[in-house]
Amino acid sequence: MTTTQQFWLAGRRASGETEFEVRHPHDGSLVAEVSVPTDAQVEEAVAAAAAAVPVFAATPAHVRATALDHVAKRLAERTEEIARLITAENGKPIKWARGEVGRAVSVFRWAAEEARRTNGETMRLDTDPGGVGRFAVVRRFPRGAVLGIAPFNFPLNLVAHKVAPAIAVGAPIILKPAPATPLSALVLGEILAETDLPAGSWSVLPVENAKMPALVQDKRLPVISFTGSDKVGYQIMDSVPRKHVTLELGGNAAAVVLADWSSEADLDWAASRIALFANYQGGQSCISVQRVIADASVYDRLVEKVVAKVQEQVTGDPSDEATDVGPLVDENAARRVESWVEDAVAKGARLLAGGKRDGAAYAPTVLAELPADAILAKAEVFGPVLSLHKVASTEEAFAAVNDSDFGLQAGVFTHDVQTAFRAHRELEVGGVVIGDAPSYRADQMPYGGVKDSGVGREGVRYAMEDFTFEKVLVLTGLDL
Template identity: 65%
Template sequence: MSTPFWVAGKPASGPDTAVIRSPYDNSVAGEHDLPGSDDVERAVQAAADVSAETAALPAHVRADALDHVSRSLADRSDEIAGLITAESGKPLKWSRVEVNRAVSTFRWAAEEARRFSPKMQRLDTDPGGVGRTAMIRRVPRGPVLGITPFNFPLNLVAHKVAPAIAVGAPIVLKPAPGTPLTALALGEILSGTDLPAGAWSVLPVPNSAAPGLVADPRLPIVSFTGSVPVGWSIKDSVPRKHVALELGGNAAVLVTPDWTDLDYAAQRIATFAMYQAGQSCISVQRVYIHTTHWDELRSKIVAEVRKLVTGDPRDPRTDVGPMINLAAAERVEAWVTSAVSAGATLATGGGRSEATVEPTVLTDVPEDAAVMAEEVFGPVLSLNRVDSVQEGFDRMNSSKFGLQAGVFTTNLHTAFEASSKLAVGGLLIGDVPSFRADQMPYGGVKDSGIGREGPASAMDDFTEERVTVFTGLPI
């Protein structure tokens, strides 16, 4: 049976369907109806029509809807995790983590909706303002277009949908064509809320339909997570819109000479370089190891990588599954071959079977190799030696990306220096950069994007300040 899409909060069907297959073995994960141009028009117009109504919704209505989604995801966690694995090839253990994170994302958004309040500012700080007080409230900019990628088909959708509901902004969601089933299941859950018709739509349209949605003046906010070229082309195409971009990176780690727990560092680096087949924008990609630890830590990391279980993502024991498709796997394989040709040493891995790439470790990798300079988005880790902490900082900053980084140090001065010098949106001390708490501000600098996710941060992005000045009121 084909899964319906969602227009203005109602299930809808069409004459055409798409079959979604597992990237692991090509088995059918599901089938869904495809929206036509008339469906897209109905969804966008409904969002525009309901904009004033959603903005005026009481906080308890918005918060209750978000709580309903959070509870429903928790109740259906096994089912939703299985769906994520089926359509994306993500190992089941990581799909379960993703569902749990989405439960938290919607819960946090509900809490933020309840405390989303105006601020008061006294204006009698200068003589001309005596007797005046300002109330500063945040109001929705208008309907949101949310465009999400394949690698987190639930939680990255949550980071668009939840803050939009929290501020009272309608949202039209375009999930990735390769992994739309999870977003459509979320639509089923959303249909059980009391949100007005038009407050949300889920449109699994092909990427070719995205430019029309991006350009539509009825959608003044575009929140995009995905590739660098597409993201910046969106920003360039609609300069008068408010655009938020989360575009990934090539996350770096520095292991300083004062760090002594090399077993912990090796385990964390190996796990989070390869989890989800490296298809995370904060997957560990570049590691700079101080010469003091080079020989020992390099060996430990390689040993930890070799322990990882690669195979069927439906098996709870599997650590590393396939990439999203064969083309992606072939690209990663080519990048590894190119790095070795340029002088890198292949320490382990490097092979490929269909869409599954072996967890791969390279050492002594030239900085201009694609596996260092670009975003691999695959299970490939590059290790390089540095002679000083400052050299490590410099080489970490040499990237055109700046999403998150990690520094293994126990030295408080080094930690503060890293926080000051590293041009990234987020820094992890004593850990890899792959940690994200869903309530914290999350985003990057340089080519990694603009704006921040996390419910409270995205709520700021989706709204603008409106000032009301009261005259003659005592304070």
């Protein structure tokens, strides 16, 4: 018999009156039943978070840093257990699930370090006659309690990117995990409950999506950090214009292979990285490779290598150590990907590999000659599908990258440092990776996009800035 998983209300376990099921994407087996908070319990959690704002903001840095260190340590100790839980609820291969736990450990470690070294700044004001004897201290303070809304594709690490910075700055947080993947967030609650953080400083509430608008509108939660689809993200932002909203949304990331990346070793590396990062996490990553834009001088050789590398990707049971590509989060997601590929082929795209669905799994797929009116040409596929495009110059390649409503990250395979700086200047994205796929993310770096890919930045220090505001203290009558 499956035990119903409780949620975390203001730092303590609680149960609601109803439950929902979490099922394994690979075989549909029941993983857990999860208790759903009642409206009264949600109200209790929000009220507790609002009451905790001044208390948590006033906690010494060492209290917050010690709690964050504890979380990092316990996540590391429980890596295998949590990785298998991620695989069960999300369907990602166990090798990638272990990597996700490792990244979450890093996020909490960085947050502990930032909590200790966030000191603000000082400035003398006697640079003008009116400021003689005056000195300013500028510090950052929490804007208030945070509503963190997390997605299904990284059910632990993207939760960490909301919880850890909030704790580091002393901002209470109400975390809403994705309904499909709440279990790793609930385990994180177990670990947080082992710390001495103030009551009300955190809650993990697996509320139904239908209840999200009420939380979004609640004035006691002045900060919203959302990761998910651009449609939902901008609906949230438009609905609360006076709140501080950060959005980490979608992308259709491009990998650009330029003419100087032309040796066999170069193209082997590019093909292997493109194939790997078009399909890792089942393509369910905002910076998964979706478009490959290659110079005509290397295109034909690259295509052959990419197709071969994609066909080497091992699909199957995500709990198998050999599996590279597991199922999508559910069968509906796989059916959507299937329909988009069929649309592209019907409009003239050439199918070079894949193109088959088996339940919630979709085979790693490569398309060439993708027409501009195909859905895949503009939208984020969020599945293991990539398209190959031939261009005649660097100018044309960069224009193709920018011909998108999204702008999260891009990868540029080039040896030319001038081209690297040009890419950094010209590409309309939040990050450019030189010599590799666009799918690289270090958890301490600023991460986010432009255009429809969102506003604000994640990365521990940058999220801490988003969760806080500057307040100046001016001292007067000093002999400087």
